[in-house]
Amino acid sequence: MLAPTPASPESVGMSKAALDRVDAHLKNRYIDAGRFPGTQLLVYRRGKIAHSSVQGLADVARKVPVKDDTIYRIYSMTKPLTSVAFMMLVEEGLVAIDEPVAKYIPEWKDLGVFVAGTAPAFLTRPPSRPMLIVDLLRHTSGLTYGFQQRSNVDAAYRAEKIGEVEKSGTLQTMIEALAKIPLEFSPGEAWNYSVATDVLGYLVGKISGMPFEQFLKARILDPLGMTDTDFHVPASKAHRFAACYSADPGGGMTFHAGQRREGLTLQDDPATSSFLSPPSFISGGGGLCSTAADYLTFCRALLNGGELGGVRLIGPKTLALMTTNHIPGGRFLPEVSRSLFSEATYNGIGFGLGFAVTMRPAETLIAGSPGEYNWGGAATTSFWIDPAEELITIFMTQVLPSSAYPLRRELRSMVYAAITESNL
Template sequence: MFNHRFIKSLYWYLLPLVFSTALQATEYDFTAAKSILNGYVNEGKLAGAVVLVLKDDKTVLHYATGQQDVEAGIPMQTNSMFRIASQTKAITSVAIMILQEQGKLKVTDPVSKFIPSFSTTTVLELDENKNAKVVEAKREITIHDLLTHSSGIGYGWGPNEQEWKDANMFGWYFADKTQSVGEALVGITDIPHLAHPGESFVYGHSTDLLGAIVEKVSAQTLDVFFKQFIFDPLHMQDTHFYVPDSKLSRLATVYSATDKRIVRAPDTNQTTNFMVSQGHYAKGPKKAFSGGAGLVSTAQDYAQFLRMLLNMGILDGQRIISAESVSAMTRDQIPYIEMDWNDGFGYAFALTKQPNSDTVVQYEWGGAYHSQYYVRPEDKVAVVYLTQLNPNKGLKDWQHIDAAIKISLGIDR
């Protein structure tokens, strides 16, 4: 997901495309980035997208292209709404930091303090011959483990996949549930996990469990907590778990990549795999609020959230979390876990550091529908890229667009 050597090579490849105009421009020139994005749309590899760039706390690019709905002929707008999936994780992690600052929990707390069944968990160990055995976890899982995806809990993919499917806990999708996420995951400690706590990075239900903890500790559903402590103070008026009827005309359609062109993803009544469908975000039970992958938002709204992080927890006079909490979220929290695809991991963010240094130059993540974002604290830059493509078949649109954006901003690392 985050191949920075590839980005570096693209930088020098794309440099001639924007160098002459960038030198003469009095403002940032994003012609190359727009052209690359339009190319993917014109070739039928994307239906459309919205990209927003912040620099020095100002929006320097907010661009929409293509179609929100190809079949209906609805053009993409800058306020189109997108399923942001795992971009929800950063917001849930901020909610945990809010509760810590309120004195209602500590990131060092064992999960069993809030979900008693976590007092004992098991791990599926594989020997060199791939023979499996179930053993008791070496220690309890903590909130810190959940924040850093070092709990050992996955999404169900792996050697015991059928167990997860039989328990109806396979995958990241919860919008079809008629119960809360906490209730849907009540049996998660009955299934062996993939690694011992604190020993490996395992991407999975950790942040959904954080959302369940937020609901339990605050005595509020996650949508209500988010609205009160994050969305309303940041004026994120278009971010919801389920899209209100009055805004459905702005919800982007999901498409799926094929070897040649995109095709419209099926409606939920035409498939059993809701992860690759239009989903229940418009019409559905509206009972589960997934802290791991549940939100729908706009580029403008998500940029407000990133602006808050860039400003160390405060935006337009509204303090969301302390500067100390932002610092904790954006530094390497699991340096003892080797990762070959990035330079470390904070609370919800993959990190890129300066060479031979602990200084973080970029923190980032994305979502299952092919969305991406990052923040560069030293450069005072944040970028949001939203589209609706799942699966994406390894499409490199983001890498190409991002390289062009960095050139336009004069970023060479």
């Protein structure tokens, strides 16, 4: 796929001084302060790269700098790719999003809703309606994540190691384990960040007749030339793989050779990471590693209505459906969320089929546009696509959890402040 052309910010209606200010902010507040090891920022507007910067280190202990081709764990930024893959099957008439999930996973036909108790002695009630595929796409399924640590159902997920990217098991064993655990709530009654997108990956494999990872490679990654995106990092690229850290605001911990870095604790060493070998559990919810350049390619296809360089993933009407608020009643995430963890926490934000969607920018209290859609990953990676402003922003670092610092709010404010010629 032909790489986008760099251009001066001013030529695409942006301010170089304002974009340079974003880099200075990242360096002063996060890198020099020891909160982030390093950062990468891409800003794309009106068909050109308006800003591209790398700062700091990809691996602190080994003093490896962040480079343009650094490979990151993108965790939940996997979800939009999985959602697009599923909607490709919808476009082919192989499945519909209003079908019951139990049509494809009969083991789930009698799933109940949690009332009381602990595993395995749960007290349940029947759901008010069956779980539909649309519930998986918009996180209203009643499924959860074990790391929410909010309920007895979450605890059962942790006990079964359900949806944990770096653990053993397969998509099939996840489906079988979920058949024994009740739902958090009746489908459609609330929004809860969950393993639902992992289930979508399972369904892609089952409906297409091709293992999910093969489908993703054959239908999205290879056609778009996303050669650095995969569920593991091969040995030939291991030197480009960033270390992952945990935020430690109270102080640092000792790294290799007695080195310390204030505010960071090594969480996953790129030399010994489980991501260096193909996983048994192929996580459509959080398993991919990628580069900023590869993810920009995917985002460019979406900004272009589902097509890039002659490769069409989905049609523009399907994409429009995906980027509309699908929360029942047209409500916003804070109104309906049961989740203690998600990548969007603001009023004015709805959820579509795989993305959070800005509906009313004024209620977010952050600059933006109606119809902008986005998501992020657990290690503080994030992206957003603003069709109205012909804008894509991609940010990469490797610090868990994404909620440690208000970086995403700051990035939005500062990048939108750099726009000098608005399309609106």
